[in-house]
Amino acid sequence: MDELLKPASMIRMAKKDAEPEFLRESIVNKSSNGAEAKPKLQHKPPASPEDALEILKHEPDYDSLNSVLLLLSRHATQDSTYPAIKLPSPLSAQLVQVLVSEIVPNYWALLVEDVHQSKNSGLRLLLYCLSTITGVNAILVRLRASIQEAKSEATAKAKRPDISLNLGILLDLLCRVLQGDGWLLEAWRVATSGQDAARSRPRLQEIAATFGGGRIISLAAEAEEIAKANGPNKESDSIWPADSLQYTLWLGRNIVELGLSDLTADEIKFASDLFAKALRLGRSERLIKEVLSDLVLKPRANPKRFGILLGNLPQTEQRKVLYSVLKLFSGEHLDRLGRCEFEESKPLISAVAGALDGILDTDENGRRHLVEWLTSSSGAGLGESVGIRRAVMAVTSQNKEDLVVVLEKSLSQIGDQLYIKHSPMLQQEAHAQVLLLSAGYVHRKSPIKLALLLRSSVWLNVISNRLRAPHERARFLGMVVGEALSGIVDKGDKRLNFKMEETDQEEGTWYKGLTQVSDEAGPLDPLLDARVDIPQRKPKDQRKPSKRPAPQPPQTGFIIEELSDEEAPEEDDIVPYAKPDSDAEDSDDDATLVRRDKPKAPVYIRDLIKYLRDTDSYDHQKLALTTAPTLIRRKAEYGTEVSEHAEELASLLVGLSDKFELENFDDLRLQGMIAIVVAKPEKMGQWFAKTFFDGDYSISQRASVLIVLGLGGRELAGFETSDYAAAAAFPSKTLPERVERLYISHKSSYNQSSASLKPLPPNALDNIATSLTSNFLAPLAATAADAATGPDALKLSTFTSRLEEQQHQGQEQPLLSNNAVKTIKHKPRPKPRLRAIPNTTAHLLATSFFTPLTARFQAALHTSNNSNNNNRTILFHPHLLALYLKTLALLLHAAGPSTLALPQLTADLWRLLLSTAVRAQAVGDLVVTRAVLFGFVALLDVNADRMRDVCVEMGREVVEAQEWVAGLFAGLRGGDEGGEEERVKVLAAGVLVRLREGVEKYRLVLVGDLIGFG
Template sequence: MDWKAVLDSQPSEEQVKSVLEALGAVNLNEPTPELLAAFSTLVNQTIFDLPALSYEGVFQSITGLGCIISQLGILMNSVNQSPRIPVLVSLLESVFDRQTLIRDLWIAKPNEAQAIFVGSRLLSTTSMLKSDTWVADGKQYSAWVAAQLLVFDPPALLVDKTFKLGYARDAFLAFLASPEKFKHCLHSMRPAQQRYAFAHGGFPSLEYLTVESSAAILKYLDPSIDLVALAQQFPLSLRLASACIVKDFVAVTRKLLSSWGDRAAIQTVSMAYQAAQTQILVSLACHMSAQDAKVIMGSMEFISAISHRLESLSERARSMGTLVADMLSQKAGDKLKFAMESGEWNFQVYTPRPLADALAELKAPKHPELELTPAPITAEKGSDDEGGPAGDSDDEEDEKPVAQPVYIKTLLEYLSSDSYEQIQSGLQYGSQLIYRKADFGTEVHQYAPELLVLLAGLGDKFNIRNFSELRQQIMTAILVVDYTQGELVAKLALTGDLSLFQRMSLMSTMVLAAKELSNYVEPEVAASKLLPEAQHKTFAKDIDSIVYSLQDRLVLDTKAKMTEELGGPQVLRVSKKLQLQKGPSRGTNKFAKIAARYFFFPLAAHRPRRAGDYTPMILGHLLKTLGLLIYYAYPSNDMPDIVSELLDMLVVLSGTEPVLIEAAYTALLVLCDVAGGILVSRYPQKLAALYDWARQSWQDVPDERVQKLGAGVVLRLGDLVEQISKMLEG
């Protein structure tokens, strides 16, 4: 039978059925010219002329799928979206209904099946679709591929490429639907493939579970890789989980001590990363036996690591050394005793829970710190905060004015409600209530986490006037009264399921709270072209206005040099009316003592682990926030450590994006202003690298305001580099 001739002759349904039956009797996975011609007619004409027929049987083949994908690609690249696309998409969905599709096609044609399902051919085409089909959703598609692989014994290559489709977390969760089969798949993979699967899929899937549940799943899967080494770049819960399931505590601890105690690493590795390593060592010490602790304390790795830590110029690095030494000595029963501050670290011993319970939590995880729409709290009957007697009608209750909240619990209830009046009242009086309650009992501290989570994701569904400002005032008040919540705010800002504006608002909240805690007094600065005059007349309500004001002040003292050395067409000249202002005046800086632990390092700990983790806008806001936190923390004893951390981020993130360039300039001006001596004495190489970058970048900035900012940075850094040269010359 000439299939194409029949299909081209305006066939009846019976004739098409005959062709489909004939096609089903041949090997459709070996494309021939005749087959390709028949399938071309099917996808170009027949399925649209006779849509009621069932075509999926013949298209569940290498040839059939290839023709659908090719035709979709052609139609997608046309000027106008063809009405034929939905028909082809529907056909593709019905083809994918076959539970053993990948297995059957892999057995028939491995290379072609791999190219279609876990290569870029199919997903790159369907991702351009504008329909709501699941085959165009990379997350759902990756989960479908994983489910397909679980029905047979797939080669490691297919499993590995499934994780590399770009949606590793969704694939990992789908694989866990059958833990036993998934474990077998993992053990067939090479260590490098396993490491990728856990780094991009496993740990991101488990990071919001309890430590006991994460540990249970990791222990069951038992990959042949060092989970402790991998966990160092992930959140605390995963570091604790990986530490409690170690099989050979001596080997793992000695290996970690080698990198943690390396003299060069202590000086150059980010302090957030060193803190992560320290927490793992603490957790390992909590779970190991006394005999293991004695063996470790007698090793050269331990002796060298502690010696290098105690020799460090960084107070934080030294404190980490004393902490680990004390933990291991106590575990070993020795008399060695260091004074240590334990509030920052987790010393709990964890036991993995039953696997079934862990998987149940994975299917319906509860993340109270990240649930951004908590259920409204029901007020107790008879409370003074109730709207009226139980017998009042709904109309009377609606008409009665909402009382001003007098308890934090009532404030939480108001902000959780669907009532315009209650939300408005809560926003209007919330910050006043929190400050008023600060010195009375623990009410603010009790409800602070829940309030912050609620406010972080609270939307303006009633278009309330000054909604954003009032919302931020409440969050700032909470953070001022209970500064320990800085860790939660940092986590929400960079890991919560929030909008861009909400993330930036949380970081601004940290800055505003830091400013208030530091007793910072805003100096009077004349209006300039760096800062619009209107902004000088308004109290700084967000991070941008604070940044503009700070940029204005820090650039003023370079105005003479900017005119003399960098004058000309490149630089916008500074008005003669601008007067150099002295540094900010402060009272007792309470923030200096808490900045590193509760604000700076929690935020820095969530900095991007991979390229593309955050948008340039978020990264720019993060750099500005960290810079301002350092500014308000001066003169903290932790300055060397937080300066080092910010320098590392600037070296990596400065880049060429305009928003990142401005943020980097701002952060560098702050460092020059409050930490010039530290930059010169401790970090001359990083300083020189950033100076070279600033010199190369500032003249190419299109924005005149930012260009002048860059000129100020070049001069400030140039002065510091000159100091380094003089020191070297003796």
């Protein structure tokens, strides 16, 4: 009813336009006893802040309120140019309190109407008076009180609509008061206006604590939730201070304004303290990116200002920020350069080096952090391109002592046996690149120093330890480093040459060429243009064999083929389409509802991206999702559309939300991402692995990334065949249906394949894991059943009779079932035929899928910055961790026993499963425990024929795994038929039996490693 009586408009008249005085009549309300009530006082314009306070306390009219706000915004003290209400004092605190608690709730609706008027409008004057730390604190105190009142009302089951209304008013006021990028700069100037350092320091600390902490975000978010839940308009616009990302970006822009002003020592200290506190809000990467882009990556920017801000941080915070800056430079600018093999990439690397040089300037601590980043066991940019390492080396090479330190530490580290055995291969590749780059710089500046290092025992240990490493990739890095360093120091026949084909191929030649790379700090202009086109070398697709011309049949004359009457061609092959009886679009009774502007399905990748970005259109979203899997697969090998827009497509699909509740939304989204991975596996496998760890995504979105990697890897290996692969075939590759029947007995066509598309089950990876587990446990269960039912000789006749019966009946069944094979216990079990996987596919799964996932997980375990700590918390969510471990196991199984890098993959996964962090999560959580056991299932299954090598290379790990699984098996109760704990116990029993078989069989091999194992 109130909405019907709402006025359409209001017209406010000034006093001079109002009715004459003689027409006014004082309204006198009489009480019940006949006494006259006191009439409302008409206040005169205030002359001082004290008068203004008295007027505000007695409910002034709108014109009196405007006069009070005008006075408060202009009344300045003698010792300051700022109004008295801006300066902290008992009087200003009372004025602010009255404005927030009394004036704002009663006059907000009238004040908001004047927002488009002059600067002297009531709302603008009010916001100016409250734009102080005292005003913000008063608003926050009022918010907290209203929240507590709302909670108490909720417990008492009595809802008051005015509470949610007041919360909405206070939130709107907070948003308007904090609006602007120069807010903190003005607050700092007010706090230091006309005051000495001793009196202004507490005020600055209060500002830093209020805005750098999470108080504003938490109160605004809680108040917004209560206001939306209880208010009449539950779909109101979101309040930006309640969003941690939006608030962090606002704080970053305000810090930039502080950094762009004329810096004084006190202002630098204030900005650095605020920056350090803001880094703890959970959005440190976005905050650093915001500040860095404004202070460094804009025209006429000065990187030294960012360096000054960085130099006043504590050492731990300074190192975190500097490492994040390196990561941003790499991800935003240098990763797209790849191996940086072209001359066009050198200006961009020099620009990044120039930015780093300007930021650090004369900061010795910052340069030491760069040395530590290059040489630390978890540094040097894991998974990032060589461009960032070249840029950092260009800055480090300016100091000869730092350069020598990098070379010596890299040389001793790369030859360490524990480092070779336990470090991820991506980490070893990065450190090998740092070693080769630093060796080239040292050779150009001090050739004698490099020559002496190559004559030391450290160099001999590098070569010997690398050559006897059990992993093929570790040996390759050792040979490349040996040939490269010996090539620039030794002459003639003294040069080290292993005469291996791998070191002379493209990758080996590129590694050895790093010693000739020399970069310098240059201008920042290439960084300002983020879309510089860098030519990319097209990798050779080794998965496709060379096409050989099909053998032509001998030409013996005419070929006469008899066709049946049913298959004979008609005289006229061109048959016109029949006219449809009715149009589907005209079936609606109301002609105004017929749509003639329905969008068409996208036929180009750029159209698909356009549709995916249009999140407000139902038709575009539905068309994009339904056509994305087929279109991406169809365009994969034709042109460069997919390769140029693969990352953009993937980022859109990963972050896409089901706004319209589309049917099969999750399946279509997954199929689109799988199509991207299958189309460009070498590039997008690493991109998805990086996105899983570094992206700002939810648990469900990260889980979808893992599902895409697992299913995409199995499809590449040939285990899974997607229906979309057949649907994506071009019509030119299919025969007409009438001709196809001559060659294919069953009927299949493009239309049928596209019509038989089935969605993925919601637990696709779990189903595959269950199937592999059943295959793993079936022989053990059969053996146990044989042992319990009697000797094998008694079952031989039954087996032979059943075999003869199958052959007599001609049934299409295997001659030996799984259980039948296991009945002959003492006969040697024939090795199962392994599906032949090309080495290129296995290598692709190892380098682009498996290794990035394991290496980045180990890096996340050792990270210490806040943003990655939050990511670490998400990664150890039980269901996400279990899915991650299952994905690794499935990828290892998909690579198969024919993988050349199988020893390295086995060692990485085995040690990851036995890591303290993973086993700690498995305690008391059956989901994670089952995933760990499934990881061992995949390891034992793939390494069934090389168990002796596993015991030789990882004796301690094998025995440790046996002891852990035995303890786990003893701790599980089981007994619940078909229950989760019973299934986990059965799986633990199977793993334990296989491990004990290996330990018993190769006990003598394990004796050497078991000495001292406790």
